[in-house]
Amino acid sequence: MTVKELIEKLDLKILVEDDLGREVNDCYIGDLLSWVMGRAPEDSAWLTVMGNINSIAVATLADVSCIILVENAALDEEAKNKAEMHGVNILQSEENSYSLAVKISGLI
Amino acid sequence: MSAIHLHYEVSGDDFTRAGEASGSVKKRLKSLGFDPDAIRRVAIAMYEAEINMVIHAEGGYCDVDIYPDKVEILLADKGPGIPDVDKAMQEGFSTAPDNVRNLGFGAGMGLPNIKKYTDEMRIETTIGVGTNLYLTVNVNNN
Numbered sequence: 603m604t605v606k607e608l609i610e611k612l613d614l615k616i617l618v619e620d621d622l623g624r625e626v627n628d629c630y631i632g633d634l635l636s637w638v639m640g641r642a643p644e645d646s647a648w649l650t651v652m653g654n655i656n657s658i659a660v661a662t663l664a665d666v667s668c669i670i671l672v673e674n675a676a677l678d679e680e681a682k683n684k685a686e687m688h689g690v691n692i693l694q695s696e697e698n699s700y701s702l703a704v705k706i707s708g709l710i
Numbered sequence: 711m712s713a714i715h716l717h718y719e720v721s722g723d724d725f726t727r728a729g730e731a732s733g734s735v736k737k738r739l740k741s742l743g744f745d746p747d748a749i750r751r752v753a754i755a756m757y758e759a760e761i762n763m764v765i766h767a768e769g770g771y772c773d774v775d776i777y778p779d780k781v782e783i784l785l786a787d788k789g790p791g792i793p794d795v796d797k798a799m800q801e802g803f804s805t806a807p808d809n810v811r812n813l814g815f816g817a818g819m820g821l822p823n824i825k826k827y828t829d830e831m832r833i834e835t836t837i838g839v840g841t842n843l844y845l846t847v848n849v850n851n852n
Contacts, residue, residue, distance in 0.1 A: 633814055634814055634815075634817040634819070635813070635814035635815055635817075636758060636761075636814075636815060636817050636819035636820055636823055637817055637819055639754050639757065639758070639823070640754060640819065640823045640826065640827070644746075644750070652813075652814045654813055654814070655725065655726050656725060656728070656729070656761075656813055656814060656815070657814070659728065659729030659732075659733065659757060660757075662729075662733060662736075663729070663732060663733070663736065663750070663753045663754055663757050664750070664754070665750065680726060684726075688733070
């Protein structure tokens with residue numbers, strides 16, 4: 603499943619678009635950045651409410667396929683700029699982590 | 711391949727720039743064709759250490775030596791030092807202030823994560839003088 607397909611199937615809003623052809627092979631949920639950085643699998647969709655600049659660094663270092671901001675959590679301007687600079691796909695959903703992850707589980 | 715030496719200044723109290731050194735090293739290792747797992751371990755350990763410097767030590771510097779079979783990293787700061795290293799190594803122990811927690815850090819995972827992702831880790835710390843953190847990540851490039 604690619605990021606693009608995920609967006610279409612789950613009706614996600616695109617906040618920052620980079621390589622939407624990236625594969626999504628896994629899913630990870632977490633808001634504590636140190637925890638996420640050490641544990642989020644590569645090529646996963648990372649579900650979080652943290653839309654600050656440090657989330658972008660974590661996404662880059664952990665090499666996730668995309669960040670999905672759940673429950674319409676906001677992406678701040680600084681983070682948006684950094685995501686564009688570093689090429690991180692950022693999506694948004696009105697659903698919570700649990701219901702979104704259940705759906706992703708049925709897709710990947 | 712002889713060692714490649716990289717030097718970075720880590721500015722204190724600036725979360726927006728934390729991650730620049732680790733991101734840059736990650737790119738360099740990628741372009742050199744290093745094993746992706748080793749790259750990930752180096753990047754995560756360095757980022758945690760950078761964040762620690764920003765939170766606790768008002769910045770410092772970072773020296774990276776890249777060898778064919780390992781990456782050696784020194785992160786040096788002139789911060790307050792670590793009073794109890796054993797305690798600081800425990801998962802969940804943190805002295806980070808609330809504003810840092812609101813950013814998603816301060817979970818007491820920094821040093822434990824660094825230890826988890828490196829093959830060697832040594833801390834030299836003196837109260838009121840600063841801390842040197844020596845890290846080695848072994849690389850299996852097949």
